[in-house]
Each structure stands twice: as structure tokens, then as C-alpha cells.
Amino acid sequence: MSDSVISVKGLIKKYGAISAVNGISFSVKQGEIYGLLGPNGAGKTTTLECLEGLRRIDGGNIIVAGCNPQKDKKKIRNIMGVQLQSSSLPDGILVSEAMALVCAWHETKYRSDLLECFGIEGMVKKKYHQLSTGQQRRLHLALALVCNPSVVVLDEPTAGLDVEGRAQLHNEIRKLKKQNVTMLLATHDMAEAEGLCDQISIVIKGTVAVTGTPFEVTAASKRDTRIAIRTGRNSLSSNCKIEGATFFKEKDCYSIWTCSDSALAIGALMQRVKEANDFVIDLRVERPSLEESFLELVSGGEMK
Incomplete structure (x- = not known):
């Protein structure tokens, strides 16, 4: 029943x-x-x-x-x-x-x-x-x-x-x-x-x-996850090559990256910060919002 x-x-x-x-x-x-x-x-x-x-x-x-x-x-x-x-x-x-x-x-x-x-x-x-x-x-x-x-x-x-x-x-x-x-x-x-x-x-x-x-x-959205990270010495820049992450933009002292595998990208970013003898002040992971997923569907995009 x-x-x-x-x-x-x-x-x-x-x-x-x-x-x-x-x-x-x-x-x-x-x-x-x-x-x-x-x-x-x-x-x-x-x-x-x-x-x-x-x-x-x-x-x-x-x-x-x-x-x-x-x-x-x-x-x-x-x-x-x-x-x-x-x-x-x-x-x-x-x-x-x-x-x-x-x-x-x-x-x-x-x-x-x-x-x-x-x-x-x-x-x-x-x-x-x-x-x-x-x-x-x-x-x-x-x-x-x-x-x-x-x-x-x-x-x-x-x-x-x-x-x-x-x-x-x-x-x-x-x-x-x-x-x-x-x-x-x-x-x-x-x-x-x-x-x-x-x-x-x-x-x-x-x-x-x-x-x-x-x-x-x-x-299920095709949109990438965004990682916003702020470090003490600003060691992350658009010139950095980070495995699994693509530089998106700088905003309000944050370096923002896009990725499809957040675990891989965060690990690579942390390694880069460590190698630069830098330290993390703040890190934020922003998955696609429901509104972004909704707009993706309405505009004709297919979900995974």
C-alpha cells in the first residue's frame, strides 16, 4: 500500500x-x-x-x-x-x-x-x-x-x-x-x-x-562549483596553475576558482598556499544554487 x-x-x-x-x-x-x-x-x-x-x-x-x-x-x-x-x-x-x-x-x-x-x-x-x-x-x-x-x-x-x-x-x-x-x-x-x-x-x-x-x-546541474579563498599573502593569482581548478576572478580580496571536483581543487589550492608559505584566512565553497539550476532548465539546458 x-x-x-x-x-x-x-x-x-x-x-x-x-x-x-x-x-x-x-x-x-x-x-x-x-x-x-x-x-x-x-x-x-x-x-x-x-x-x-x-x-x-x-x-x-x-x-x-x-x-x-x-x-x-x-x-x-x-x-x-x-x-x-x-x-x-x-x-x-x-x-x-x-x-x-x-x-x-x-x-x-x-x-x-x-x-x-x-x-x-x-x-x-x-x-x-x-x-x-x-x-x-x-x-x-x-x-x-x-x-x-x-x-x-x-x-x-x-x-x-x-x-x-x-x-x-x-x-x-x-x-x-x-x-x-x-x-x-x-x-x-x-x-x-x-x-x-x-x-x-x-x-x-x-x-x-x-x-x-x-x-x-x-x-545535477552542469554549472561548476565555485571556491572563494582569501589568504594572508595573496599567493593565489590568475597566473597560478592549479590542478582541477580554473581561475575565475578576484573580488573583495578573494581569489575565486571554478571546478567540477571540489575535493581535488581544494587539495591543490591548499598545497599551493602551503608551498608559498602563505596561510588561509577564509575559504568558501559555493555549489550551484537552486535558482541557477532552475534557469539552466528553463533556458533549455539539460541536467546531468
Whole structure:
């Protein structure tokens, strides 16, 4: 028996002659944060809308916590909490009214605890349009959790937030993970995906281009690793011949080298520093970032 809470197999969604989603497959285990990454128009939001039961699928199969969201729409709403990319409420609705409305829809008691959890309990008499973007996002997430869902879908949850707002929302997402909530996260923010997600799929033109942990995806990049090294006597220069390393540039007193085998390159650099009777002040190894790997795929480059 599969241990996947979310299972998507061969998903197809067409709009006329256009295939927005063309055979996407992935699975998410209990308590995982799974990221869907891709450029605009890649099919991420359409995939989520199919999974939420908001769009009729044209092929494939979706199961969420043992439920088919295409058929069991009433059941799925008590299994899944959703924060849509374009979540919005009427400008004039009070925070307390929004919470009461969603609680009534789920046939549950008023969740003042969620407002307190997200730091907006003091805003219950404020109208929606009076809230900051960050406060609105926290309200949307609170509303998505009214039914104590086992699965939460987050579509660009931190879009438009400042650094502090993103950090606060990320903390709330991590709290949900500690509670063993399964989350599916669609985002354009590579740092967000790298910091939060256990597994990711990069979607290009309606298909999955690569799947793995953020570490596995970056490790598969063809881009070289960079080694930045600062020494006391600046013995490393562009004229040095270092086995397994190629001089890249000098920056801020650092000599920067590229390599495909960092162990070989670091050993050769250390040997050169020792031979020059020099010493290392700082050494940094920078593997290709998730953003670089993403851009490599989007531009048509193939991963290893």
C-alpha cells in the first residue's frame, strides 16, 4: 500500500487545443513540504486547481488522503486547506466576519485560536482592505486551516510580502510541518523552495522536467562549483596553475576558482598556499544554487 498522501499520475488538462498540463506525475508523503516550481504558464496553478477539485481533468488520476477530489468535492473540502494565489475577500468584510463565514461553511466553531496563532486576533474589527499585505496573507492561511486539514495547498503564499513578512509566514509553515501536516507549495521564490521543501518538481511547459530534493536538483546541474579563498599573502593569482581548478576572478580580496571536483581543487589550492608559505584566512565553497539550476532548465539546458 502506498504511503503517499498525495498521488498525481499522468495528469492532463487541456484548454481547447492547448495542453496546460501534459502528463504530470508526483507523490507527496505524510508531513512533507513538496514544491512545484516553474516559470509563468508552466502549469503549476492549473495542476493545483485540478488537485483541489476546482478544474475538471482530461486525463490521469489524482488521490488526496484516499479521496478523489474530482468526485468527492464535499469530502475534499474537509481534508484540504487551500491558500489560492489570488486569494481575496470583499474589501468591507471584517476579519471576524471572514472567520465566522468560513467556519460556518465547514460547520465548525469559531476559530479565534487561529487568529491568535497568526497574530491577527487584535484586528477582528478591521475591514479586509485595512489590513497590510502580510496581514491579509496570514488571514488567508488561518482561514485555510479552519477544518484542521491534513493537507494544505499554498499557491505563491509569500508573493508581495517584504522580508519580515516572508520570514513570519515561513515560520508558520514550519510549525505546520512539525504538526505533520502535508503541504504542497507552488512558488517562484527559489530561496523559499530551497529553505522549506523536502522534495521539489520543476515544471516546464506542462511536464515535470526534474524531481528530487533541492540538494539533488542542484547537484545535477552542469554549472561548476565555485571556491572563494582569501589568504594572508595573496599567493593565489590568475597566473597560478592549479590542478582541477580554473581561475575565475578576484573580488573583495578573494581569489575565486571554478571546478567540477571540489575535493581535488581544494587539495591543490591548499598545497599551493602551503608551498608559498602563505596561510588561509577564509575559504568558501559555493555549489550551484537552486535558482541557477532552475534557469539552466528553463533556458533549455539539460541536467546531468
